[in-house]
Amino acid sequence: MIVKDWCMYCGECAGLCPRNLIEVKETSLIFHEEGCKDCRICVQICPVEALEK
Amino acid sequence: MLVTDVLVIGAGPAGSSAAKHAALNGAEVLMIDKKSEIGAPKRCAEGVSKEGLKRLGIEPNPRWVTKELSGVCMVSPNGTQVVLDEEKVKLPEAGYILERKVFDKFMAMDAGRTGVQIMVKTLATGMERDGDRIIVSAEHMGHSFKIQTKILIAADGPESRVGRWAGLKTSMKPKNMESCAQFEMVNVDMNEPDCIEFHFGSVAPGGYAWIFPKGDDIANVGLGILNTVTEKTAYQHLLEFVDQCPATQNAQPVELNIGGDPVGGVIKDLVADNVLVVGDAAGMVNPLTGGGIASGMTGGLIAGEVAAQAIKNEDWSAKGMKEYKTRCQEEIGDSFKKYLKAKEYMLSLSDEELDTIAEAFRDSDFESINTTELLKKLVKISPKALLKLGKLF
Numbered sequence: 062m063i064v065k066d067w068c069m070y071c072g073e074c075a076g077l078c079p080r081n082l083i084e085v086k087e088t089s090l091i092f093h094e095e096g097c098k099d100c101r102i103c104v105q106i107c108p109v110e111a112l113e114k
Numbered sequence: 115m116l117v118t119d120v121l122v123i124g125a126g127p128a129g130s131s132a133a134k135h136a137a138l139n140g141a142e143v144l145m146i147d148k149k150s151e152i153g154a155p156k157r158c159a160e161g162v163s164k165e166g167l168k169r170l171g172i173e174p175n176p177r178w179v180t181k182e183l184s185g186v187c188m189v190s191p192n193g194t195q196v197v198l199d200e201e202k203v204k205l206p207e208a209g210y211i212l213e214r215k216v217f218d219k220f221m222a223m224d225a226g227r228t229g230v231q232i233m234v235k236t237l238a239t240g241m242e243r244d245g246d247r248i249i250v251s252a253e254h255m256g257h258s259f260k261i262q263t264k265i266l267i268a269a270d271g272p273e274s275r276v277g278r279w280a281g282l283k284t285s286m287k288p289k290n291m292e293s294c295a296q297f298e299m300v301n302v303d304m305n306e307p308d309c310i311e312f313h314f315g316s317v318a319p320g321g322y323a324w325i326f327p328k329g330d331d332i333a334n335v336g337l338g339i340l341n342t343v344t345e346k347t348a349y350q351h352l353l354e355f356v357d358q359c360p361a362t363q364n365a366q367p368v369e370l371n372i373g374g375d376p377v378g379g380v381i382k383d384l385v386a387d388n389v390l391v392v393g394d395a396a397g398m399v400n401p402l403t404g405g406g407i408a409s410g411m412t413g414g415l416i417a418g419e420v421a422a423q424a425i426k427n428e429d430w431s432a433k434g435m436k437e438y439k440t441r442c443q444e445e446i447g448d449s450f451k452k453y454l455k456a457k458e459y460m461l462s463l464s465d466e467e468l469d470t471i472a473e474a475f476r477d478s479d480f481e482s483i484n485t486t487e488l489l490k491k492l493v494k495i496s497p498k499a500l501l502k503l504g505k506l507f
Binding site: 084 | 149150155157237272275285286288291293294370371372374
């Protein structure tokens with residue numbers, strides 16, 4: 062997952078990730094991609110289009 | 115390893131309320147928050163009802179109240195305004211506009227004064243069960259450590275992972291998560307500067323736009339949308355709204371806020387062995403308004419009391435703490451059901467229907483209108499809109 066510079070770390074992606082794979086820190090996002098099923102919900106719902114698969 | 119009776123993860127208003135009431139009732143409490151500054155950045159339009167604060171026994175403080183409101187102004191897609199006076203019509207979230215960065219800290223300070231130990235810049239990274247205790251892994255300033263607790267209160271917001279670590283179904287679906295974007299702006303020119311303003315219709319598909327005055331010419335200007343009904347992002351819709359709204363033609367942003375708001379109602383699974391979920395993490399957000407400060411803090415109060423009692427009873431199993439779910443349902447969940455219906459109705463109306471309704475109600479004296487009269491008026495102006503309402507009930 063590519064996290065763009067303008068990510069606001071709001072965590073909306075984490076709340077919607079069906080597999081609970083996204084960890085939101087104060088100024089970074091950690092994707093535990095080994096469990097990712099490529100549903101792309103996180104990419105679709107980002108309010109500022111900051112995620113790219 | 116740190117050892118405590120109750121560990122609260124997340125120091126927002128719900129978390130601080132839970133921590134405070136657990137400590138007031140005799141429990142040893144540790145509250146951690148991943149942020150370096152409690153309350154910042156805000157992810158909220160900052161409105162709270164007077165009644166909500168009163169119920170919680172919180173006196174308004176000029177250090178965190180930026181504006182006292184007198185009513186609500188609803189704006190339909192063609193700009194028709196319907197003003198509802200707070201004294202005549204009881205409306206949720208119409209009361210005060212807060213300065214959340216100050217309010218959240220004050221609530222955490224209240225908790226701290228009751229004996230709660232607080233750790234900022236501390237992130238929970240995982241949890242495991244150890245007999246009848248829970249061990250939470252955490253990180254603080256590059257150091258990893260563990261916290262052993264009897265009860266874990268998950269107050270970690272809409273992005274909550276803690277509830278899911280405990281096996282609770284706390285994950286949200288896109289149709290239940292409003293995607294929100296907001297500017298705090300200066301030089302905002304409002305027609306009704308003592309009212310919060312809601313703009314309905316295609317300006318914010320699946321939600322609404324708002325202007326919440328913060329005193330002088332300052333206001334939170336934002337909107338929430340459902341990603342399931344629009345191709346554009348919340349931020350794109352916000353830029354369009356600010357560009358078109360008469361009140362913001364000369365306004366300038368001084369802050370941008372982004373975040374999700376869970377509006378699907380209170381989740382079913384609030385309790386597991388050793389674990390309670392509160393606030394946004396538990397969906398304690400008014401589905402119609404998106405406001406969740408007072409309801410989250412009410413949930414926190416109940417969680418704190420139930421957790422402290424469970425410690426006294428030496429029973430922190432799900433069964434031992436089931437009172438939490440019952441009380442939350444009675445005090446928060448039941449009232450949300452009617453707001454869910456109202457929201458569903460609002461979202462079913464087209465721009466034209468919203469305009470027709472707003473124009474009919476624009477000059478109404480709401481003091482003299484009761485439910486029957488409202489329905490009569492709706493039959494007259496838009497039978498189609500009434501039909502949609504009928505289908506919901």
